[in-house]
Amino acid sequence: MDYNKTGQLIARRRKAVGLTQKELAGYLGVTNKAVSKWETGVSHTKRY
Structure with missing residues (x-):
């Protein structure tokens, strides 16, 4: 999966519907x- x-x-998509990161976060819990981490691609965990 390409996280970026x-x-x-x-x-x-968030910007297209006019949501802030905080608003999207509230909808998703x-x-x-x-x-922010999802959008910058740093939320994944490396497993070795």
């Missing part, structure tokens, strides 16, 4: 920091 592309998609 996924994050870009989330950000584009997560923090705005989680949404």
Whole structure:
């Protein structure tokens, strides 16, 4: 999975419907920091 592309998609869709990260987070029941991490592609956990 390409986390950067996924994050870009989330950000584009969020902006297209006029939501802030905080508003989207509220709808999903997560923090705005989680949404930020998703959008920047750093939310995944590396497993070795």
